[in-house]
Amino acid sequence: MTRSAERHVLQFCHGYDGPFLDCARQYASLFAGKGYRVTTVFLTGAADPEVASACASDEVLFMEYSSRAIRGLKLGAIRDLRKIAASRDFVFCIAHRFKPVYIALLATGLPVIGVHHAYGDYTRRSRKLFAHLFRMRLSLLGVSDAVRDDLRKALPKWPTGRIQTLYNRIDVDGLATTLLPREQAREALGLAQDAWVVGNVGRLHPDKDQATLLRGFAQALPNLPADSQLVILGTGRLEQDLKELAMELGIGHQVMLLGQVPQASRYFKAFDVFALSSDHEPFGMVLLEAMVAGVPLIATACGGAKEVVEGVGILFPLGDGEHLAQGLVHLSRLDAEQRQSCALLMMQRLHDTFSDDAVRKVFWRLPQVTDSLPDM
Secondary structure, eight states, rough: OOOOOSSEEEEEEEOTTTTTHHHHHHHHTTTTTTTTTEEEEEEOOOOHHHHHHHHHHSSEEEEEEEGGGGGGTOOOHHHHHHHHHSSSOOEEEEESSHHHHHHHHHHSSSEEEEEOOOOOOOOOOHHHHHHTTTTTEEEEEEEEEEHHHHHHHHTSSGGGGGEEOOOBBOOHHHTTTTTOHHHHHHHHHHHOOTTEEEEEEEOSGGGGGGHHHHHHHHHGGSOOOOEEEEEEHHHHHHHHHHHHHHHHHHHHHTEEEEOOOOOTTGGGOSSSSEEEESSSOOOOHHHHHHHTTOOOOOSSSHHHHHHTTTTTEEOOTOOHHHHHHHHHHHTTTTTTTHHHHHHHHHHHHHHIIIIIHHHHHHHTOOOHHHHSSSOO
16 A cells, blocks of 8 residues: 555544444544544554544454454554554554554554543553553543543553543534433333332442442332333343342332443433432543433532533432432432423533534644644
């Protein structure tokens, strides 16, 4: 292949499972209309034309490595990425998660912006050392202030300006067009049309702390509308434990565990309230999805969730079922006008802070970007 005269941006992703396909779209869309071609490369996952079309990228390449193949030194992946980088006039690289950051720094001489979606990526001594060795070419972004602060704590000698926040965001208008109306969403999920429904979407995992959600719902139930239900979408190793806890709390008939629901965000209008009880959620994309649907929010006052919900919903202390119950009762008493005001407030927050347009403006002001791209 010959070098292109155009300037390219390399986006290097670990894979496209779960939310990471939309993360690829989010970052590729930052360059729309800026005169740069985006090449998105997936380290793992089979080549898939539907994935390629969803990336908002000018070019999508699949390296098709297995998880096992990228353990250890990752020499094959380094070699393959070096070939890709040599064939195009890349200006810099955006790499999601640590393994792509590691490979990109060893395979190329490009400035690398590492995007981190979880806590603890630089707690290991070996990773701290690696980051220090490449500190002249590496800068870091956290998807929330909570993740940013975790990165800064792990790398205390780094200038704080090299570790900043770029929020996850959502295609507000695009998602809104996919939402099913309330009646259809309830019918599809098997919910009664006249029930008052608390919704939760997430893995059935200790990090999501649905046990507190069950306890809070049980405490609130005597003061909630008749036929109230708690509906949880997702699968995981705690499914049986949560079912048993619901029975112990005497709410087995009011709790529905619906398992994995494809494109779950389409059904959010089925909920009267969306509750997130997670333990230090790095961000909480499901909160943005609920906001697009106009569903009032209640979430734990920690991690990235606090940054999303504060000022537009109710926050309660982590693991505090009593305060969660109080919040649910309060939200159950909102009238139609109050719910509409809440929906408008959430939509304004989305457009101001968590939309593609809002985050694009922040991105182009980051020193990591302005120092890397010519002709700004």
